[in-house]
Amino acid sequence: MSYDKTLGEALRRQGVSRRGFMKFCATTASLMALPPSMVPAIAAALEQARRPSVIWLSFQECTGCTESLTRSHSPTVEGLILGQISLDYHHTLQAAADSAAEHAREEAMKENYGKYLLIVDGSIPVGNPGYSTIAGISNKDMLLETAKGAAAIVSVGTCAAYGGIPKANPNPTGAVAVSDLIKDKPIINVPGCPPIPVVITGVLAHYLTFGTIPELDDAGRPKVFYGETIHDRCYRRPFYDKGLFAESFDDEGARKGWCLFKLGCKAPVTYNACATTKWNAGTSFPIQSGHGCIGCSEPNFWDLGGFYKALSVPNDPVTLVAGAAAAAGVAAGAAMAMRNRKAKADAKSKHQTVTIDDLEK
Amino acid sequence: MIGRPIDIPIRAENGDEPVSHGNALPLLHEVRHALERLLAAGEETVIDLRSIPMGPGDEARLEAELGTGEVSARLETAIGPSVALETRFPGVWLITHYNSEEQILSRFIEVTEVPAILRSQPEDVREGLDSLSEQLLQQTNE
Ligand code: SF4
Ligand code: SF4
Numbered sequence: 001m002s003y004d005k006t007l008g009e010a011l012r013r014q015g016v017s018r019r020g021f022m023k024f025c026a027t028t029a030s031l032m033a034l035p036p037s038m039v040p041a042i043a044a045a046l047e048q049a050r051r052p053s054v055i056w057l058s059f060q061e062c063t064g065c066t067e068s069l070t071r072s073h074s075p076t077v078e079g080l081i082l083g084q085i086s087l088d089y090h091h092t093l094q095a096a097a098d099s100a101a102e103h104a105r106e107e108a109m110k111e112n113y114g115k116y117l118l119i120v121d122g123s124i125p126v127g128n129p130g131y132s133t134i135a136g137i138s139n140k141d142m143l144l145e146t147a148k149g150a151a152a153i154v155s156v157g158t159c160a161a162y163g164g165i166p167k168a169n170p171n172p173t174g175a176v177a178v179s180d181l182i183k184d185k186p187i188i189n190v191p192g193c194p195p196i197p198v199v200i201t202g203v204l205a206h207y208l209t210f211g212t213i214p215e216l217d218d219a220g221r222p223k224v225f226y227g228e229t230i231h232d233r234c235y236r237r238p239f240y241d242k243g244l245f246a247e248s249f250d251d252e253g254a255r256k257g258w259c260l261f262k263l264g265c266k267a268p269v270t271y272n273a274c275a276t277t278k279w280n281a282g283t284s285f286p287i288q289s290g291h292g293c294i295g296c297s298e299p300n301f302w303d304l305g306g307f308y309k310a311l312s313v314p315n316d317p318v319t320l321v322a323g324a325a326a327a328a329g330v331a332a333g334a335a336m337a338m339r340n341r342k343a344k345a346d347a348k349s350k351h352q353t354v355t356i357d358d359l360e361k
Numbered sequence: 362m363i364g365r366p367i368d369i370p371i372r373a374e375n376g377d378e379p380v381s382h383g384n385a386l387p388l389l390h391e392v393r394h395a396l397e398r399l400l401a402a403g404e405e406t407v408i409d410l411r412s413i414p415m416g417p418g419d420e421a422r423l424e425a426e427l428g429t430g431e432v433s434a435r436l437e438t439a440i441g442p443s444v445a446l447e448t449r450f451p452g453v454w455l456i457t458h459y460n461s462e463e464q465i466l467s468r469f470i471e472v473t474e475v476p477a478i479l480r481s482q483p484e485d486v487r488e489g490l491d492s493l494s495e496q497l498l499q500q501t502n503e
Binding site for chain 2: 031234282
């Protein structure tokens with residue numbers, strides 16, 4: 001696809017009608033977790049969007065993030081977005097290797113200097129650079145060089161965003177996150193081990209649609225996807241509010257689908273979209289299949305003291321508010337999610353009394 | 362050795378009725394308010410079902426409560442089919458977009474007299490007009 005054709009033109013050329021385009025826009029809005037009222041604005045922007053150049057660098061990682069993206073469930077829409085974005089360089093996916101591949105990267109950098117989007121997965125070993133090199137170039141050198149001409153950087157996965165599993169104690173390679181090395185570029189963190197595929201594409205779609213980076217939280221994550229804890233959106237939440245907990249993985253409570261808090265669910269301190277976006281074409285997510293969240297999108301999740309150890313603080317202010325409302329006879333569930341949002345706004349500072357520090361006690 | 366079956370405490374879930382996690386009803390209340398707004402002011406509402414925390418059984422419950430009405434339309438677009446279904450409650454539509462492998466891409470409840478995606482779009486009408494003219498031109502030439 002050439003650089004000068006807009007997405008609207010490209011789609012029409014592929015035989016996509018205006019109706020098909022409307023469907024594409026509605027789905028993209030949903031993908032970006034934006035309200036349906038935004039669809040006309042998205043349509044107008046996507047119509048005019050042009051193909052940006054993307055360079056993807058993989059450092060110390062397990063390829064799970066690339067797997068997650070390429071296995072994503074909606075080949076048409078995401079295929080169109082990716083076809084539109086088109087990777088100029090992805091050394092895991094491309095056939096060329098070594099110097100030929102490096103040549104492609106240098107070409108892409110030169111042609112689109114200052115304009116390309118740099119996507120990184122994996123952490124960067126700075127203790128001993130020999131732990132991970134590409135065509136003889138250390139990860140750190142390649143990152144610093146490629147970042148120079150980037151318009152923005154997307155750190156895909158917990159490793160690139162926060163160091164992830166390579167950085168877990170005792171961190172043998174001296175692994176660090178992209179943001180530890182790059183200070184002068186906008187960086188979007190898309191953590192998760194791996195991140196939810198539609199969240200990756202949602203972030204890319206946002207960039208493609210608006211040409212800007214989405215609003216980020218303190219940890220550099222887009223608020224649309226990471227704005228709320230999984231706990232705040234969990235369908236098991238009414239059980240939590242009533243104090244009904246599974247005590248083991250095979251007891252009566254577990255069979256009845258009660259809350260997994262006591263079995264170590266880390267969702268009360270984990271910001272991610274799993275409870276609504278879910279996994280595998282929206283089929284399910286860990287809590288729905290009976291296992292607590294392990295907090296994979298949080299910094300240092302691997303060293304938080306055990307996946308099956310319950311969080312040390314059993315109640316948070318949001319629960320108290322939600323519990324009181326439930327007692328007053330307000331219906332639970334979807335309404336609850338909205339109530340929590342309000343309660344959280346009211347009690348935001350108090351809510352943050354349940355922190356990662358509590359986990360480390 | 363033939364013995365009696367070992368007594369393992371396993372209980373099969375009753376498969377007839379999906380367990381619901383109580384997320385369908387609040388949504389139906391929201392739909393009722395939206396219908397009132399549609400009647401009073403012609404205001405349309407779209408609810409993205411992906412943004413609602415649904416537990417197992419919730420979506421089935423929602424579909425059962427909404428039921429089916431007089432209209433069911435299937436669209437065949439170049440990026441896969443879509444289905445627009447008017448529920449038992451006139452003005453309440455369930456729109457499901459699929460990819461070409463029939464996997465659900467997105468799902469919406471639309472409270473409107475007619476979902477926009479069902480209308481013929483000016484861009485498509487223009488293209489259609491062009492190809493009709495072309496067709497007629499060819500026939501005159503024959
Ligand atoms: S603790 Fe876990 S299982 Fe329980 S309500 Fe919260 S997110 Fe759901
Ligand atoms: S539920 Fe928790 S551990 Fe599981 S994928 Fe989501 S954020 Fe990661």
